[in-house]
Amino acid sequence: SLKASRRGAAALYSAEHELRLRSGHAVEAALQTADLAAEMEVHLQPIVQAAADAPTVISVEALARWTSPTLGRVRPDVFIPVAERTGMIHRLTTTLFGKSLAALETLPDTIRLSFNLSAHDLTNPKTVLGLLSAIRRSSVAPSRIIFELTETAVMRDFAIAEASIRLLRAPGVSFALDDFGTGHSSLNYLHRLPIDAIKIDRSFVTGVADEAGRTLLAAILALSRSMKLACVAEGVEDASQLAALRDLGFDTFQGYHFAMPMPPAQFLASLPASADKDRRTTGAA
Ligand code: C2E
Ligand code: MG
Ligand code: MG
Ligand code: MG
Numbered sequence: 001s002l003k004a005s006r007r008g009a010a011a012l013y014s015a016e017h018e019l020r021l022r023s024g025h026a027v028e029a030a031l032q033t034a035d036l037a038a039e040m041e042v043h044l045q046p047i048v049q050a051a052a053d054a055p056t057v058i059s060v061e062a063l064a065r066w067t068s069p070t071l072g073r074v075r076p077d078v079f080i081p082v083a084e085r086t087g088m089i090h091r092l093t094t095t096l097f098g099k100s101l102a103a104l105e106t107l108p109d110t111i112r113l114s115f116n117l118s119a120h121d122l123t124n125p126k127t128v129l130g131l132l133s134a135i136r137r138s139s140v141a142p143s144r145i146i147f148e149l150t151e152t153a154v155m156r157d158f159a160i161a162e163a164s165i166r167l168l169r170a171p172g173v174s175f176a177l178d179d180f181g182t183g184h185s186s187l188n189y190l191h192r193l194p195i196d197a198i199k200i201d202r203s204f205v206t207g208v209a210d211e212a213g214r215t216l217l218a219a220i221l222a223l224s225r226s227m228k229l230a231c232v233a234e235g236v237e238d239a240s241q242l243a244a245l246r247d248l249g250f251d252t253f254q255g256y257h258f259a260m261p262m263p264p265a266q267f268l269a270s271l272p273a274s275a276d277k278d279r280r281t282t283g284a285a
Contacts, residue, residue: 027082030068036095041065042103043261047114047232050242051251055258057271059112059146062100063261064092080118089120090127097131101138103264104145108271114146114176119153122164135171142172146197149175151183154193165194176232181220190227198224202235205255208244218248 034040044060064076083089097115104113121127135142147168154161165175176197180186181204190198200220207213217233224231233245236255245253259270 024082026071027074027079028086030071030074031079031082031088032086034066034068036091039067039069040092040095040099041067041263042096042099044103044113044264044267045254045261046259046267047252047254048258049252050258051246055253057111058252059114060107060267061114061148061254061261062096062103062116064096064116065261084118084120089118090124090130093118093121093127094130094134097134101134101140104140105138106264106268109141109144112144112146112174114148116148116178117153119150119156122149122153122161123157125164128164128167131168132171135173143174146174146176148178148199150178151186151189154189155183158192162193169194176230179234190223190229195229197230197232199232199234199254202255205233205235205241205245208241208248214244214248217245217250221249 041064042062043065045063046057047059047061048055049058050056064080066074066076066079068074080089080092083092100113100115104111107113121131135145149161149165169175174196175194176199177186177189177193177195178199179201180198182201183189198220200217204213204217204220208217221231230252231250232252232254233250234254236242236245236253236257238257241255242253242257259267262270
């Protein structure tokens with residue numbers, strides 16, 4: 001009917017409008033005028049050790065969340081590349097790391113925090129020194145901080161990236177290679193970088209349903225063990241994936257099956273009372 005086709009055209013128009021709004025230009029304009037401290041938040045997603053049936057949260061990954069007054073919610077895989085391209089990533093990383101440290105300060109000492117570094121952060125001395133001084137000023141033990149980096153971060157300039165990693169490791173921070181397996185030279189970097197862990201990309205975790213996928217996962221796990229690297233399976237979405245991964249010997253997981261990324265206060269409230277720092281120190285029931 002005419003009505004339906006009008007509705008269809010309207011939907012199409014608004015989808016197109018939406019696309020245009022969210023296109024590089026609009027995002028760039030909104031980001032450039034953004035009040036980063038007010039508009040950016042970090043959400044926390046638990047990473048759990050679940051060899052047995054009771055999963056324990058060992059760390060959280062800090063994930064950037066931007067609510068723009070003009071565009072609404074914009075996803076990090078949209079605005080991070082724009083921030084990199086427009087030279088805003090230093091300010092963004094600094095803001096997000098500050099918020100992540102503030103969140104970490106409220107968490108029990110047994111929980112660590114993983115922070116994503118952009119490809120541009122490791123090659124910017126200003127950023128590296130800024131991260132170091134934020135760690136120094138913070139009350140959290142540096143051993144509770146893990147930086148996640150991708151192969152692209154390292155590929156930009158291996159020598160500088162490696163030097164930055166060594167600088168940041170000096171106070172006791174750890175490093176994890178994120179989205180492992182999706183780059184073109186994972187294996188090359190694995191033995192050349194001073195890192196502590198790998199995070200296997202969700203695309204491999206999805207493959208756990210097939211025999212070939214399981215063979216690949218088993219091989220990656222064996223490799224990580226022989227290199228004494230911790231190994232996190234990312235993007236675990238259901239119980240059958242979890243069971244299959246456990247059968248292969250995986251014990252550390254992250255994904256919607258366990259928890260979604262959530263505001264720090266909500267994460268804190270989800271912890272058992274014994275692990276809640278505030279309740280413990282105030283002695284309230
Ligand atoms: P990432 O570091 O690999 O983070 C994991 C992404 O997978 C997150 O998406 C998370 O919400 C999502 N995820 C977690 N569990 C599941 C699952 O079970 N299924 C599915 N389908 N997805 C799952 P998010 O938050 O949209 O972030 C996307 C990417 O943006 C991140 O990938 C990271 O590369 C980048 N990013 C996020 N926050 C920051 C940040 O503060 N700084 C920088 N430089 N990059 C960030
Ligand atoms: Mg990550
Ligand atoms: Mg990842
Ligand atoms: Mg990613």
